[in-house]
Amino acid sequence: MRLSSSPQTRLCHRVQRLPLGAPELREAGHKVNKSDAKVLTEIECRSMRKRYRTILTQSRKELPDIPPVPEGRRGRRAKSDAHNLHECLVRHEESVLRFMGDPHVSFTNNAGERKIRMAKVKMKVSGCFRTRHHAEAWGRISSDLSAMAALGDNPLVAIQIALAGNAADMSRGTAKNL
Numbered sequence: 001m002r003l004s005s006s007p008q009t010r011l012c013h014r015v016q017r018l019p020l021g022a023p024e025l026r027e028a029g030h031k032v033n034k035s036d037a038k039v040l041t042e043i044e045c046r047s048m049r050k051r052y053r054t055i056l057t058q059s060r061k062e063l064p065d066i067p068p069v070p071e072g073r074r075g076r077r078a079k080s081d082a083h084n085l086h087e088c089l090v091r092h093e094e095s096v097l098r099f100m101g102d103p104h105v106s107f108t109n110n111a112g113e114r115k116i117r118m119a120k121v122k123m124k125v126s127g128c129f130r131t132r133h134h135a136e137a138w139g140r141i142s143s144d145l146s147a148m149a150a151l152g153d154n155p156l157v158a159i160q161i162a163l164a165g166n167a168a169d170m171s172r173g174t175a176k177n178l
Contacts, residue, residue, distance in 0.1 A: 024051055028100060029107030038103035045100045052097060056090055118142060 028048050032038055040048065063086060069077050079087075089096060099107045106112075122129075122138065129135035141162075148158040 024048070024055075025107075032099060032107060040100045045097075048100060049093075049097060052093065056086065056093075059086060115146070 025048075028040065028044075031044075032040060063082055064080055066077055066079055066083065069075075099105045119139070119142065129138065144162070145155045145158060149155055
């Protein structure tokens with residue numbers, strides 16, 4: 001059973017299974033991650049952009065035909081998911097390839113998905129937060145715990161510090177010393 005079946009999620013799963021160009025993009029992502037500057041050189045960016053456009057041109061030829069609009073019907077013609085995905089990749093080329101030149105943009109959104117995963121699990125288990133105040137409190141606690149874990153501190157020690165009323169000590173790195 002799928003947890004989510006929204007059109008965006010289904011489209012994302014289809015993009016992940018695309019065979020064309022995926023190895024090149026993954027390779028570029030790994031190259032960016034391994035480099036000190038966290039970006040590709042200008043020559044590598046131009047080469048990857050050219051390869052990306054070539055892939056889109058080749059894939060355009062493989063798209064299924066768009067059926068004609070039946071007589072008497074008005075409106076836009078229905079396109080397949082493949083057509084919509086292709087148009088989206090063409091329209092948002094700059095955003096898709098932004099990871100190559102901007103060190104603040106990750107190749108994947110795995111870190112972002114990991115950040116929101118616990119909130120989604122919490123909402124699915126309990127149904128929702130009862131009040132906005134409780135949701136904000138849960139968000140602050142969750143954020144503090146993930147920040148402490150990212151700094152290498154033990155989350156249990158961070159909870160002990162917070163319960164002792166010394167939350168300011170957490171920001172100074174006292175949790176490592178305890």
